[in-house]
Amino acid sequence: MNGSIIAHLALKDWRLNRLLIVLTVAVGLVALLLAQFGGLALVLGGIWFFVALCVLGSMLPASTIVNERKKQTLAFIMSLPVSSIQYTIAKMLSIWALFLVPWLTLLIFALVLIANGHVVPHGSVPMLLMLAMLPLIAFCLMFSTALVGESEGWLIAASIVCNSSYWLGWFLLIRIPSLAANLKAPVAVWNAPAITVLCAELGLIALITGLTLFFQSRKRDFI
């Protein structure tokens, strides 16, 4: 019975956000295809691809969590036989899936294009991964802030912080000498700094998620 309620709630979120996902994937695919033309198109396509993921990352928490509270459908959900923790888990599963599906789709598509194409050197793959993790981290932070903070104000603050920090992430990563050096290499190089950065990024996501579960479980009022 418990698993079933979580499944119902997660499916409900999917049903409500189908359009957003489809649009994001469509835009991302177009961006990747554009990038195949090299030169300026590569730059534009690359940025567009990145931005699509960032936008999805901030829109998802807004449309699912904050709106649920603003539009007062939360009371409807909480009247169902579900506890606050089950609601949190259902939200995590559904919204994370809603982000990860397009994210993975686009990432895999990008990798396939790089592997089969001649425009982007394979040495860029580790950097691509590290950069692609940035919208994922940002999404994680915005999701958690929306869930724990319970208000649009908190989400807006988190969005501002994240959206204005992407350039910082790019900047820092590019500045690591051993990473920058391998960008134009014909083969992907998985050296220590690359592995470390990826692990740190994953660790950050785990930390944020853990803190979210912790804060959610301590809440006494759900409305």
Added chain:
Amino acid sequence: MTDLALEMSGVSKKYRYFTLDKVDLKLPRGQIMGLIGANGAGKSTTIRILMGLVHQDAGEVRVLGHSMPAEQVAAKWDIGFASEDMRLYDAMTLGWHMNFIRSIYSSWDASYAQLLLKRFGLRADHKIKGLSHGQRVKSALLLVLARKPKLLVLDEPTTGLDPIARHEILRELTEVMANEDRSVLFSSHNTQDVEQISDHITFIDRGRVIDSMDKEAYLDRWRRLRLEVPLGIDLPALPGVIGVHQRGRLAVATANAFVPDLANAYESTGARVQCVENMTLEEIFVANVAHSREEVEV
């Protein structure tokens, strides 16, 4: 005690600008309780605590035998909740909501749901965002009624509705009572609804329960006595009378613990009782609240 649909003992909750103070409430199974109070009196807070949506600071809450909020999931399988500030998903149709609820609750009665669609004048293929206020309220109630839950907890189910819609809803609520195992708690500031269909009445004002009683016994305790007071006679303060308004030689005494002897008591002072009137629940509500606020201030 499993023959109580719900029970609150000593429940308190403190907010910044409002405190719910030591609320005691009992509703036996198979009965309807009407919760009356002015706006901001604490009806919604009380109901949210009952549903486990808000955790009380002190006191015990048991609903259908389950302790709240610890066992809220188990309790909510048998409770149908609808509140005035609850909304459905705008972009979806009523039919989608019906299927959503049906997929969760096995007690969904499809033929009753169809009947309610007809009685309420609703259409399953209508999107929620296109509905009027009254239609939204009826939609939310349909979702809750068609499941036939053991307990209905409704926060202002008839507020803002036209008389026809109100009548439709009261009809469904009284039909729930045909089953003596089902109970209803509803809050309202429409005293007429409460007077008509409640078995129990609870008055809340400024976070405190000022009265909670069987409706007929309660209505029986209140009377308005119209008196003619000859000059030179001072009306004494009699037990059971909470207020006397006198203008010239006519006076009106409001009693909240009326006994037939009260009329005789006045007559024996020299005043003449012109008539003894019953009071409507609305008149009682206003008199009661005024009286209890005076008491608190003193």
Added chain:
Amino acid sequence: MPPTFTLSQTDKRPMYLQIMEQIKQRVAAGDWVKGQAIPSIRQLAVDLQVSVITVKRAYYELERAGIIVTHHGKGSCIAASPRSQARLREQELQEHLEQAARIAAQLDMPAEELEDRLHAAGDRLAKNEEELI
């Protein structure tokens, strides 16, 4: 299907009294005969859209007055007493007389005048009946 009774909101009397009144009228008019089963408390409550406790009170008072009988577990029915119809009428008369006495007292009318008025009313009634025939 219309409800069994129609209750009035403008009637200042409590609802249980109205229900009792309507049941008594049904019996007096002969619609409900002695021994006939009447709706259970819950059924009537649902039908009239009033609370169960109101109907319970009405039935309790009616039983005390000997107008209905409730068999535990089998529902209620009109009392089978052959004089119940006449008794209802007598009760009604008594209530009207008491009300007349109360109003007369408010008007400061002496008892003899009230008696005269009653005779006059009776005469008027007899004259009307003669004219009809």
